[in-house]
Amino acid sequence: MPLVRIDLDESRSTEQREAISSGIHEAMISAFGIPAGDRFQIITPHPTAELVFDPTFLDVERTSAIFIQIILVQRQTKEAKLAFYADVSARLAAAGVRKEDLFIALVENQPEDWTAGQR
Amino acid sequence: MPLVRIDLDESRSTEQREAISSGIHEAMISAFGIPAGDRFQIITPHPTAELVFDPTFLDVERTSAIFIQIILVQRQTKEAKLAFYADVSARLAAAGVRKEDLFIALVENQPEDWTAGQR
Amino acid sequence: MPLVRIDLDESRSTEQREAISSGIHEAMISAFGIPAGDRFQIITPHPTAELVFDPTFLDVERTSAIFIQIILVQRQTKEAKLAFYADVSARLAAAGVRKEDLFIALVENQPEDWTAGQR
Numbered sequence: 001m002p003l004v005r006i007d008l009d010e011s012r013s014t015e016q017r018e019a020i021s022s023g024i025h026e027a028m029i030s031a032f033g034i035p036a037g038d039r040f041q042i043i044t045p046h047p048t049a050e051l052v053f054d055p056t057f058l059d060v061e062r063t064s065a066i067f068i069q070i071i072l073v074q075r076q077t078k079e080a081k082l083a084f085y086a087d088v089s090a091r092l093a094a095a096g097v098r099k100e101d102l103f104i105a106l107v108e109n110q111p112e113d114w115t116a117g118q119r
Numbered sequence: 120m121p122l123v124r125i126d127l128d129e130s131r132s133t134e135q136r137e138a139i140s141s142g143i144h145e146a147m148i149s150a151f152g153i154p155a156g157d158r159f160q161i162i163t164p165h166p167t168a169e170l171v172f173d174p175t176f177l178d179v180e181r182t183s184a185i186f187i188q189i190i191l192v193q194r195q196t197k198e199a200k201l202a203f204y205a206d207v208s209a210r211l212a213a214a215g216v217r218k219e220d221l222f223i224a225l226v227e228n229q230p231e232d233w234t235a236g237q238r
Numbered sequence: 239m240p241l242v243r244i245d246l247d248e249s250r251s252t253e254q255r256e257a258i259s260s261g262i263h264e265a266m267i268s269a270f271g272i273p274a275g276d277r278f279q280i281i282t283p284h285p286t287a288e289l290v291f292d293p294t295f296l297d298v299e300r301t302s303a304i305f306i307q308i309i310l311v312q313r314q315t316k317e318a319k320l321a322f323y324a325d326v327s328a329r330l331a332a333a334g335v336r337k338e339d340l341f342i343a344l345v346e347n348q349p350e351d352w353t354a355g356q357r
Contacts, residue, residue, distance in 0.1 A: 003186065003224045007280045021171060037176035040222055042126045042186055043169040044282070052259055052279035058354060067241065067280055069309065071188065071224050078350040085353045103278055105241045105309050106351035112197040113225035115204045116177060122305065122343045140290055159341055160290035161245045161305055163282070190307065190343050231316040232344035234323045235296060 001116040002072040010045035019095030031084035074108035121191040129164035138214030150203035193227035240310040248283035257333030269322035312346035
């Protein structure tokens with residue numbers, strides 16, 4: 001039941017959007033063990049001025065931010081999270097998307113915080 | 120002070136948007152006991168391609184996803200949450216909105232995490 | 239690594255948007271001690287009908303809501319949060335933005351919930 005929000009620059013192509021959407025989902029299957037059918041994402045393109053990011057914070061060179069917020073059930077270990085970040089970075093790099101532009105934040109909740117699975 | 124985010128397909132009518140907005144709020148009053156005046160919602164319509172959902176995951180037949188993210192103070196029991204899901208589903212069904220299209224995720228925080236009530 | 243979402247009325251000027259964006263960031267530096275370079279924000283303007291708010295709940299007179307959702311690492315005290323709210327209100331008031339229109343919600347997570355700092 002994770003809910004994934006992807007906010008990115010509207011100048012990114014449909015191909016890039018799909019690569020990002022798929023790459024995140026496949027990395028979640030691989031690192032978190034979610035079912036293949038458990039794919040729920042909200043993609044919001046923005047004009048450049050609406051995405052504010054520091055281009056060099058923590059010595060990462062960013063050219064355009066891809067913000068990813070994932071709400072998921074509290075169940076994953078720190079190791080699984082690190083594996084997820086590495087996995088999604090590798091998948092996006094393979095699709096020509098700079099991993100440095102990725103900015104991921106996870107937010108955890110409990111199983112009863114989802115309608116999915118309750119009905 | 121709950122903050123409700125509703126992301127839905129831009130093809131939904133104004134009437135449907137209002138039914139969804141009101142139905143969620145009335146169900147929160149009924150199941151969670153929030154005051155009638157405590158209504159704060161962000162509605163974001165999207166082109167169809169921006170809302171990614173599996174049409175049959177967990178044997179629910181979805182035709183168009185209505186994503187609802189609610190940030191609320193950690194105070195509600197599991198029973199109240201289940202009552203909320205049932206209540207909002209019933210209200211939306213009465214307004215002609217398929218309950219199967221609802222996808223709700225709750226995220227909890229603490230009273231000090233809100234400006235509302237602090238001033 | 240906080241991730242700040244700002245949802246506001248599209249009628250607000252570029253100057254107001256920048257004052258809100260900067261005011262929040264500077265208040266986070268002051269009250270939370272985050273580094274100046276740690277600035278990551280998503281700004282989403284909305285038509286008026288998409289922002290639902292009660293104009294007088296809790297005896298605050300609102301004319302147009304500015305919704306601010308901040309995901310941040312669980313580390314700040316209640317005192318720091320209250321100082322943040324006061325600081326951001328003062329900064330926005332100085333820029334001609336009504337503090338009564340601010341609606342802030344904080345959501346906390348853990349250091350391992352961020353790609354930033356992991357690579």
